[in-house]
Amino acid sequence: MTQETSPTNTPRRRLSVRAGLLAGACAIAVVGAGVTHYSDFPVAIANAQSAQPQGGQSLGGPPSFANAVDRVKPAVVSVKVKVESAAVRGGDIANGDGEDNGLPPNLPPGLRDFFRQFGEPNGGGMPHGQMRPRGHQYSQAQGSGFFISPDGYIVTNNHVVEHGVEVQVTMDDGKTLDAKVIGTDPKTDLALLKVKQPGTYPFVKFAKAQPRVGDWVIAVGNPFGLGGTVTAGIVSARGRDIGSGPYDDYLQIDAAVNRGNSGGPTFDMNGEVVGVNTAIYSPSGGNVGIAFAIPTEVAANVVESLKDTGSVARGFIGVQIQPVTSEIADSLGLKDAKGALVAEAQPGPASDAGIKAGDVIVSVDGDKVAGPKELSRRIGSMKPGDKAEITYIRDGREQTVTLKLAALPNDKTARADAQDENAAPAGGFGLALAPASSVDGAGSQGVVVTQVDPEGPGAQQGVKQGDVILEVAGHAVSSPSEVKQALADARKGGKKAVLLRLKTGKDSRFVALAFPKKDRG
Known part of the structure; x- marks a missing residue:
């Protein structure tokens, strides 16, 4: 995506992208x-x-x-905007950090990565790292309005x-x-x-x-x-x-x-x-x-x-959410892989009402929620102070609570973890474990992943070295032996997959790992 420039400016760089x-x-x-x-x-x-x-x-x-x-x-109407930029690369507005190949600094959230994915290196503009001198420079952006x-x-x-x-x-x-x-x-x-x-x-x-x-x-x-x-x-x-x-x-x-x-x-x-x-x-x-x-x-x-x-001002209930994969649905005993899985209930209306990690939110005010994006849009479209009836599934049973929405903090969004909903791991787990308390910086709770087999299903599902396993099949764990016992219990129970709750930095999420077929009940 490029910014329109006035005829007197350096010719507009052609950003060869697949979307913009x-x-x-x-x-x-x-x-x-x-x-x-x-x-x-x-x-x-x-x-x-x-x-x-x-x-x-x-x-x-x-x-x-x-x-x-x-x-x-x-x-x-036609809209013309005089835009101040720190640097201009090949006629396009750049952010001056020398790393974005001339992408405009005013891309909406998420679109910078969108361009990196579909664009070509340097986008056909000036060679990487070469840019015009910094300072007060202007270009003209053009758009439309009504x-x-x-x-x-x-x-x-x-x-x-x-x-x-x-x-x-x-x-x-x-x-x-x-x-x-x-x-x-x-x-x-x-x-x-x-x-x-x-x-x-x-x-x-x-x-x-x-x-x-x-x-x-x-x-x-x-x-x-x-x-x-x-x-x-x-x-x-x-x-x-x-x-x-x-x-x-x-x-x-x-x-x-x-x-x-x-x-x-x-x-x-x-x-x-x-x-x-x-x-x-x-x-x-x-x-x-x-x-x-x-x-x-x-x-x-x-x-x-x-x-x-x-x-x-947008509504806020205070949950981290992620998709319900088929493996997660099976491990939780759900009929359908639909809804928004609560990876973490942060301080806010949801946790105050008793919603916790592992619950699956399936409807808002009686309208079904297909996934995390839909839940984010529904809550985000409501105003702070509005009341919302939230239906969720816990231990196979539906429960309903009424929440009074708080205001979404300026630095937060209703997060929907970008996990592949179609991922289907198989084979051994390929994870080496140690108590979190024994690893510097891992905290005092859970079991830290010390090594990951790059060919194993754990790696395929995004498990990384340094991740901390907080729960296995809904049970809190603090040692590798407790992880092994929880896995054994899940196998004996005939589960096709086991649900792990992981913490990476400050964020929590669930990952479902499938058992080998010979290990299933």
Whole structure:
């Protein structure tokens, strides 16, 4: 992902990545509400006020998007941001540490690793380690945005305006306005601006209904600084997790979206915003029909909080969570590998209510929770002080408690351990053990892993030298002999896998290790 630069700057470095943010700033399309459903087509878009015809969509598609575009296009703006950076490498903003190959410093959480995974070394820019002199240097980031109120509030992406010292927006009629940043939310990559000049501005509304996969959508924005560009497509998928943060829940659309579309809106056929454009998947750096947008149900709540307080306060229950693998489900006696396994209950509402490590949270307010990401999003979408009914499984039985949510600390997120849910270890465990109290720095509780066979299932499941085993099959252990006894008891009980609770540094997690078939009861 690169940042757009003004024509007078050094040519923009081509970052050869397989996925990237849209604007230099880039864009994420918030898609998620009020679309006319596929079964309702054909829609007479040329006469949006007329009743929709009966029957399915004609093979030729809707006759025209023109009338819908005429209604919404005046509310869409181009966003230009003067960005101060410590160093510039090959025309792109760099963080000056000489280690990120010219990646912009204002990437949303998690996307820096995303680029490292899919990008090429140095990204085709200047040789590694070579950069322009440090100091006050500026480049111009370009993105998109849209008015959401007649008094001049504008929604865009956080990565479009982050580190900006000046912000200007250009309306569809060419008028340029100065704007200020009201608030940002890096965790969802959203930002709220307000123009400084008083007046009455054209605006659009967030849709209230979620779109279905296959619904038509229209994206309007400022790709490559061209301004006022309209593209159309459908919702390709919902609930996408691209690893950008703890609350990923993107819409995938196939409307053409490119760098500069970041922060721009995606509309349904009623002219209501269903998404905010944010990221694309691209082998070439250009559009290949896979774009990601923040759904309206996420964006609307965040924008409301930013408008009221300039920040976002999220709910917090105080648990570290991880996926329930098939091995973990078997070791806990669960029917399905679903829910969020509590690796550690930290001080907070959950532990106060009796939730502890080893419990599996399966629903919030009666709605099923498929995994850790869903639980993080559900709790994160609620406000401190809200009450939530949490259902969890312990010892094969469901229990329910009602919690009053605390405020998520600024330096924390609702953590979902990025463990491979499909991992399936086999064979011997390949671990050498010693009492934690006998190893400097390992603490006084548990059994420390002193050696790991790199070919063994322990290593395959992420067990590392220095990890401390706190529990085996739900029983606390303090010596290697207790570990062996707990394993033997699990074998005699006919378990196919044994559940270990590990501590690495300050973090705890569960790992399920499968017994060899000949050792199973």
